[in-house]
Amino acid sequence: MNQSSIIETDRQHAQTILYQMLLIRRFEEKSAELYSLGKIRGFLHLYIGEEAVAVGAIPALTSDDSIVSTYREHGHALVRGIPAGAVMAEMFGKTNGCSRGRGGSMHLFDVTRRFYGGNAIVAGGLPLAVGLALADKLQGRDRVTLCLFGDGAVAEGAFHESLNLAALWMLPVLFLCENNLYAMGTRIDRHQSRPEVHVKAASYGISAAFVDGMDVLAVEQAARSAVQSVRSEGRPFLLEAKTYRFRAHSMYDAELYRSKKEVEEWKRRDAIDLFVGRAREQGWVSDDDLRSLESRIAAEIAESVSFAESGAWEPLEDLTKDVYTPVVRPIKTSASPPRPVAETFK
Amino acid sequence: MIKATYREAVRAGLREALHSDPRVFLMGEDVGKYGGSYACSKGLLEEFGPERIRDTPLSESTFVGAGIGSAIGGMRPVVEIMTVNFSLLALDQIVNNAATLRHMSGGQISVPLVVRMATGGGRQLAAQHSHSLEVWYAHVPGIKVVAPATVTDARFMLGLALREPDPVFIFEHALLYPMEGDLGEIADAADLEHAAIRRAGKDVTLVTYGGSLHRSLEAAENLAIRGIDVDVIDLRSLRPIDMPTVLESVAKTHRAVIVDEGWRTCSLAAEISAQIMEGAFYELDAPVARVCSREVPMPYAKHLEDAALPNVERIVKAVEEMVTHHG
Numbered sequence A: 001m002n003q004s005s006i007i008e009t010d011r012q013h014a015q016t017i018l019y020q021m022l023l024i025r026r027f028e029e030k031s032a033e034l035y036s037l038g039k040i041r042g043f044l045h046l047y048i049g050e051e052a053v054a055v056g057a058i059p060a061l062t063s064d065d066s067i068v069s070t071y072r073e074h075g076h077a078l079v080r081g082i083p084a085g086a087v088m089a090e091m092f093g094k095t096n097g098c099s100r101g102r103g104g105s106m107h108l109f110d111v112t113r114r115f116y117g118g119n120a121i122v123a124g125g126l127p128l129a130v131g132l133a134l135a136d137k138l139q140g141r142d143r144v145t146l147c148l149f150g151d152g153a154v155a156e157g158a159f160h161e162s163l164n165l166a167a168l169w170m171l172p173v174l175f176l177c178e179n180n181l182y183a184m185g186t187r188i189d190r191h192q193s194r195p196e197v198h199v200k201a202a203s204y205g206i207s208a209a210f211v212d213g214m215d216v217l218a219v220e221q222a223a224r225s226a227v228q229s230v231r232s233e234g235r236p237f238l239l240e241a242k243t244y245r246f247r248a249h250s251m252y253d254a255e256l257y258r259s260k261k262e263v264e265e266w267k268r269r270d271a272i273d274l275f276v277g278r279a280r281e282q283g284w285v286s287d288d289d290l291r292s293l294e295s296r297i298a299a300e301i302a303e304s305v306s307f308a309e310s311g312a313w314e315p316l317e318d319l320t321k322d323v324y325t326p327v328v329r330p331i332k333t334s335a336s337p338p339r340p341v342a343e344t345f346k
Numbered sequence B: 001m002i003k004a005t006y007r008e009a010v011r012a013g014l015r016e017a018l019h020s021d022p023r024v025f026l027m028g029e030d031v032g033k034y035g036g037s038y039a040c041s042k043g044l045l046e047e048f049g050p051e052r053i054r055d056t057p058l059s060e061s062t063f064v065g066a067g068i069g070s071a072i073g074g075m076r077p078v079v080e081i082m083t084v085n086f087s088l089l090a091l092d093q094i095v096n097n098a099a100t101l102r103h104m105s106g107g108q109i110s111v112p113l114v115v116r117m118a119t120g121g122g123r124q125l126a127a128q129h130s131h132s133l134e135v136w137y138a139h140v141p142g143i144k145v146v147a148p149a150t151v152t153d154a155r156f157m158l159g160l161a162l163r164e165p166d167p168v169f170i171f172e173h174a175l176l177y178p179m180e181g182d183l184g185e186i187a188d189a190a191d192l193e194h195a196a197i198r199r200a201g202k203d204v205t206l207v208t209y210g211g212s213l214h215r216s217l218e219a220a221e222n223l224a225i226r227g228i229d230v231d232v233i234d235l236r237s238l239r240p241i242d243m244p245t246v247l248e249s250v251a252k253t254h255r256a257v258i259v260d261e262g263w264r265t266c267s268l269a270a271e272i273s274a275q276i277m278e279g280a281f282y283e284l285d286a287p288v289a290r291v292c293s294r295e296v297p298m299p300y301a302k303h304l305e306d307a308a309l310p311n312v313e314r315i316v317k318a319v320e321e322m323v324t325h326h327g
Helices: A003-036 A051-060 A074-080 A084-092 A125-138 A151-155 A157-168 A198-204 A216-233 A260-267 A271-282 A287-310 B006-020 B044-048 B060-072 B084-098 B134-138 B151-162 B212-225 B243-253 B268-283 B302-308 B312-325
Strands: A066-070 A115-119 A145-150 A173-179 A207-212 A237-242 B002-005 B024-028 B053-055 B076-083 B114-119 B144-146 B168-173 B180-183 B196-199 B204-208 B230-234 B237-239 B256-263 B289-293
Touching: A003 A051, A003 A074, A003 A084, A003 A216, A003 A271, A003 A287, A051 A074, A051 A173, A051 A216, A051 A237, A051 A271, A066 A074, A066 A125, A074 A084, A074 A115, A084 A287, A115 A125, A125 A145, A125 A157, A125 A173, A125 B060, A145 A151, A151 A157, A151 A173, A157 A173, A157 A198, A157 B060, A173 A216, A198 A207, A198 A237, A207 A216, A216 A237, A216 A271, B002 B006, B002 B151, B006 B024, B006 B044, B006 B076, B006 B151, B006 B180, B024 B060, B044 B053, B060 B076, B060 B084, B076 B084, B076 B151, B084 B114, B084 B134, B114 B151, B134 B144, B134 B168, B134 B237, B134 B256, B134 B268, B144 B151, B151 B168, B151 B180, B196 B212, B204 B212, B204 B243, B204 B312, B212 B230, B212 B256, B212 B312, B230 B243, B243 B256, B243 B268, B256 B268, B256 B312, B268 B289, B289 B312
Parallel strands: A066 A115, A066 A145, A145 A173, A173 A237, A207 A237, B024 B053, B024 B076, B076 B114, B114 B168, B144 B168, B204 B230, B204 B256, B256 B289
Antiparallel strands: B002 B180, B144 B237, B196 B230
8 A cells, every 4th residue: 555545544544433433422412412302211321431442342343243232332332333313213212213112222232233232230241242152152153242341340240250151161252341430320449349350350361451441543453452362262351441431320410429520530531532633633634524524423313313203103002022032833722631640759 | 651750851851952953052050070960961961072061160140141142142052050049140141131132122132042940849958949939930021931740741841942932941840850750752741831631620620830730639639539529730831821721620610729839928829819810700619729838938857848838738638628618
């Protein structure tokens, strides 16, 4: 490649990264607004502040790899390619949502993109990821399962059990801890005897790395290398990305557990601002590019809202649909005929 | 007819499943080298190898969750949990994932998982190894619950469960493993959804399942000597419950006694009683009666444990009282 094509590649890559980070940010800002209007209900856990982790890490996967996610997963879903409209419609509770309105914000699923859901039990997704990887290994498939979780999950038994089993059975799972420093309102040094998450991998013989989750290019590099390690070694890897949630835990919380000053300090390290600064410096984006990205994103979000608005409500007759998988069974009209029972039970 | 023990029947079911479908594998605590804590999987490690007969760490939550994940990933896992009391460590995965994933994903996912576990008391194993908690599972939409009570059902229910696209929980009463009985054909096991009438009678309906079936049959024979002819229904499936068969019997006998090793409060017996009232109230000549475990964590001492569990005498007494007072 000559110099100009390298620059062009960098430029396109930078614009993709910016587009994805800004899409998540604006999509969630809109979601918060729609929550206030009552269009979205239930719990709404915003990812704002943590965008660099999803945008850096998820593209390191191929479309054949699998993802198991958490209840703060709008960003993960969007980066994986679930259309914004399908995510928005899900939060509206409509049938054109990615889980047909049965899941809501915390349970986004898209099996065609191998996105195995927002799991709203902290650490509940880790054993599932281990199982997906086991199925891949037993069937000789060259897949990686990316398992996302927060620092809160590290206190759960399932975290330790899952790391142990994945290491013991040599399963291709990339455990990615999005350490936003708080398990809901409990800061990590108040719930972990040793707050560095990545060091815990050593006791399971798992390779691990730590990355600044506010630096999207660093996350990208760390994730690529971690995915490569999992794929080539056929063993799990633990990557810890230190990040920060700018908004409340869910839509409303008094944030008594952290100071405004702390939040402001982290906002000065906003991953989007940092990356915009760097991209401008490198000549990857111009002000015009930014304006056009913003207007493209605004249009996409407006479209996602109309898609959600236009969606149908599931008819009440279908309330109990999809509790069980439909199967065709032979019709049997009466119970088995009386049979003598010779069992000698005492 | 061939004679077999319940344990041999379970093992034959496992062997057949492993032979007939390469996606089937067994995992659980001590299922491999140890041969299974009840010896159900003895010899399978040697026959099928460590990829398919997998000893797990004592991590119920994670190996059940891994079963769910591998089922989603295209395998047909059979997960063995040593006893129902230990399954509580995996309740999160069972209730929050296995039972919900299909609905919560809008029908995108099926979880063809089979979980087997031992249940029930009677072996002086005290309050952490003896309970009958299958009703907790039968409470949950999204899963199926079965309780093979005969050698034939022990032999064939696993294969039937593996054909289901959704999670199936198989409860094996631990006292049944050494029981010997006639091994029937798969047609005798029929399906996972229907109850079976194990003894036909006209005076009283005894509804039961699992380990209590045999106590109920023995009680029925005692009662026959006293001139009371009892219909004994083996539910086989605890979710869904085959109420048409129960109601048909009640329409014939007009009296029902439910024998259930679970604690009485909020029991399967309570559910069946309620459904009989809803579906056959005007058929009843007497209030529905229940013979359940006494409301106590299972004590160790034998005489106390015996007194806590449903037994033949208590069943006979309940039926006799019903016939005497509501003849």
